[in-house]
Amino acid sequence: xxxxxxxxxxxxxxxxxxxxxxxxxxxxxxxxxxxxxxxxxxxxxxxxxxxxxxxxxxxxxxxxxxxxxxxxxxxxxxxxxxxxxxxxxxxxxxxxxxxxxxxxxxxxxxxxxxxxxxxxxxxxxxxxxxxxxxxxxxxxxxxxxxxxxxxxxxxxxxxxxxxxxxxxxxxxxxxxxxxxxxxxxxxxxxxxxxxxxxxxxxxxxxxxxxxxxxxxxxxxxxxxxxxxxxxxxxxxxxxxxxxxxxxxxxxxxxxxxxxxxxxxxxxxxxxxxxxxxxxxxxxxxxxxxxxxxxxxxxxxxxxxxxxxxxxxxxxxxxxxxxxxxxxxxxxxxxxxxxxxxxxxxxxxxxxxxxxxxxxxxxxxxxxxxxxxxxxxxxxxxxxxxxxxxxxxxxxxxxxxxxxxxxxxxxxxxxxxxxxxxxxxx
Numbered sequence: 001x002x003x004x005x006x007x008x009x010x011x012x013x014x015x016x017x018x019x020x021x022x023x024x025x026x027x028x029x030x031x032x033x034x035x036x037x038x039x040x041x042x043x044x045x046x047x048x049x050x051x052x053x054x055x056x057x058x059x060x061x062x063x064x065x066x067x068x069x070x071x072x073x074x075x076x077x078x079x080x081x082x083x084x085x086x087x088x089x090x091x092x093x094x095x096x097x098x099x100x101x102x103x104x105x106x107x108x109x110x111x112x113x114x115x116x117x118x119x120x121x122x123x124x125x126x127x128x129x130x131x132x133x134x135x136x137x138x139x140x141x142x143x144x145x146x147x148x149x150x151x152x153x154x155x156x157x158x159x160x161x162x163x164x165x166x167x168x169x170x171x172x173x174x175x176x177x178x179x180x181x182x183x184x185x186x187x188x189x190x191x192x193x194x195x196x197x198x199x200x201x202x203x204x205x206x207x208x209x210x211x212x213x214x215x216x217x218x219x220x221x222x223x224x225x226x227x228x229x230x231x232x233x234x235x236x237x238x239x240x241x242x243x244x245x246x247x248x249x250x251x252x253x254x255x256x257x258x259x260x261x262x263x264x265x266x267x268x269x270x271x272x273x274x275x276x277x278x279x280x281x282x283x284x285x286x287x288x289x290x291x292x293x294x295x296x297x298x299x300x301x302x303x304x305x306x307x308x309x310x311x312x313x314x315x316x317x318x319x320x321x322x323x324x325x326x327x328x329x330x331x332x333x334x335x336x337x338x339x340x341x342x343x344x345x346x347x348x349x350x351x352x353x354x355x356x357x358x359x360x361x362x363x364x365x366x367x368x369x370x371x372x373x374x375x376x377x378x379x380x381x382x383x384x385x386x387x388x389x390x391x392x393x394x395x396x397x398x399x400x401x402x403x404x405x406x407x408x409x410x411x412x413x414x415x416x417x418x419x420x421x422x423x424x425x
Contacts, residue, residue: 008190045121058086237332262391290354296382297349
């Protein structure tokens with residue numbers, strides 16, 4: 001939203017906001033029972049404003065104190081009700097509301113809470129004793145209309161300091177601040193342009209939209225936190241069922257092993273389950289490296305794949321483990337698609353890694369697949385990082401045999417151009 005000379009409009013908006021807040025402070029002070037009650041005589045003119053609803057001028061009829069068992073000093077004003085003759089809409093359904101300019105005058109006595117008073121006039125008019133008679137109410141309405149004609153510049157108000165004798169330092173400071181801000185508001189040249197109110201309304205609209213955006217973002221953040229909290233409970237339930245944490249949420253041995261593995265996405269549980277089920281113990285070093293390549297290769301390959309039996313069997317065990325974990329996750333109310341979860345562990349690098357660990361040349365393994373050479377090298381390096389983490393995991397549970405197997409797999413992988421410091425030789 002583009003606004004001409006927006007900084008000036010922003011300053012104007014800030015001044016008006018400050019004035020509104022200060023006037024509210026003055027209004028609350030004036031409406032305190034100790035200050036306003038002596039001036040609520042019948043016939044005195046009073047203004048009423050309820051939020052954005054401005055009733056305009058009315059005539060005070062009477063006031064009374066509500067009978068309440070308890071009340072705090074902060075809400076003393078709400079203990080008083082002032083009966084005021086106001087111009088009401090002819091629509092009698094529901095809460096009274098002020099009449100519009102197109103509606104015929106319909107003056108009624110309306111009970112008003114003391115905090116809704118928005119100023120008292122120095123002028124009092126005569127009111128008949130019985131206002132139940134329509135003619136009597138109309139006569140008071142004519143008197144009010146006559147007063148408005150006599151004072152075209154505005155009905156004179158009671159001065160809070162001179163007339164009501166409110167002399168607290170805080171109140172006087174607020175009055176002086178209001179005078180200073182009003183002087184600045186009316187004397188600044190940039191606030192005297194013809195289209196000021198048009199630009200001001202546009203700026204207010206812009207601010208309203210920005211505030212709405214902030215509210216929506218806050219609701220989104222709160223909603224996400226609730227969703228994440230629910231997901232966190234489900235995740236903790238999975239860990240407890242698989243034995244990674246106790247019922248008291250204390251990390252178990254399997255949990256400590258899983259914490260050592262962070263080189264893969266969403267595979268810590270599967271690798272840990274394979275370790276604890278003894279799958280790696282029964283495999284050769286080359287088979288271990290080949291199987292672990294499924295966790296670090298994530299590119300999509302369209303070619304059909306047929307694996308030799310020595311690496312196809314471990315891959316089937318990987319799939320069985322992944323299905324079991326997915327089933328536990330679903331039972332724990334985690335939204336997971338089993339087939340989509342299995343597709344994360346691609347077997348397309350298994351043959352390549354197996355051959356490389358067996359000592360094949362780089363040119364030979366490149367001819368075995370359509371995967372780009374750069375992708376092969378990147379996968380090998382990520383696999384080496386994963387094997388190092390598995391060495392630490394095996395050491396954490398005291399399995400030196402498995403630790404040595406993973407270390408030997410690193411030695412078989414880390415050779416030739418794949419792990420050269422630079423490809424520009």
